[in-house]
Amino acid sequence: MRSNTFLSEVARKVTSGAALLLLITGSSITAGCNKKSIAETTPVGERQTGYVNENAQPESTGTNNGYFWSLYREGGSGSITFGNAGNFAISYSNVTDIVGGKGWNPGSARNIGYNVGALSGSYNFVGIYGWTTNPLIEYYVAEMGSVTGGTYINNVSSDGHSYSFYKQQRVNAPSIIGTATFWQYKDTWGGSSTGSNRSVNMTNHINNWRSRGGQGFGSYNYQILALEAWGNKSGYINATVW
Numbered sequence: 001m002r003s004n005t006f007l008s009e010v011a012r013k014v015t016s017g018a019a020l021l022l023l024i025t026g027s028s029i030t031a032g033c034n035k036k037s038i039a040e041t042t043p044v045g046e047r048q049t050g051y052v053n054e055n056a057q058p059e060s061t062g063t064n065n066g067y068f069w070s071l072y073r074e075g076g077s078g079s080i081t082f083g084n085a086g087n088f089a090i091s092y093s094n095v096t097d098i099v100g101g102k103g104w105n106p107g108s109a110r111n112i113g114y115n116v117g118a119l120s121g122s123y124n125f126v127g128i129y130g131w132t133t134n135p136l137i138e139y140y141v142a143e144m145g146s147v148t149g150g151t152y153i154n155n156v157s158s159d160g161h162s163y164s165f166y167k168q169q170r171v172n173a174p175s176i177i178g179t180a181t182f183w184q185y186k187d188t189w190g191g192s193s194t195g196s197n198r199s200v201n202m203t204n205h206i207n208n209w210r211s212r213g214g215q216g217f218g219s220y221n222y223q224i225l226a227l228e229a230w231g232n233k234s235g236y237i238n239a240t241v242w
Helices: 202-212
Strands: 011-014 019-022 060-064 067-074 077-082 087-104 111-121 125-133 137-145 151-158 161-173 180-188 198-201 219-241
Touching (some): 067 219, 111 202, 137 161, 137 198, 161 202
Antiparallel strands (some): 111 198
16 A cells, blocks of 8 residues: 555465465556455454455555555455545445555654545545554544444544544454554544545544554554445545645
């Protein structure tokens, strides 16, 4: 997903099926990486991020108009297109999991502005999504939809909203460095709407993760305004980040 610490190409043999996972940094517009059936392994309301199978496909990243972008997909179909500055659109159909959007690499404790101009179909999450390394952490700030699961830690007040902070460990799951064990930090508000300029003060979230997350935070990797949908969903988003 970015000009990050990605391996330009990683091949990993999975003993349960001689599966091959390819993580490729590139600029193609469609993307993905398949895993085992969600219905078999996923708790209600939570995506599964492990169990690579033989249908693994490449992931796409790149830059556009001075912004970093990423698109990751498992199953179904999906594509990302770009407008001016931080604008992007993602269309997807019958995806096992898709997460993509536009932002920066590396991220920072910045104040992020965004506007979701259009959102249709079904989805799980729209908000700020990113990674750190040392330690390896996948993080979410849910402005629309939700990301929960794992252990509830506390509430975070930011930008006039109260976010619920959950923490969860993923074991042998796909990550920006290949299959790994890592922590997720997930802040959920979910009350945003389409057509309005909004902002996310990442300093408030990151300070709470550092002090209450238990694993610290790590060095910034990419950070994007993203949509994620899992569980054979289809839909469309057009949004702008700044």
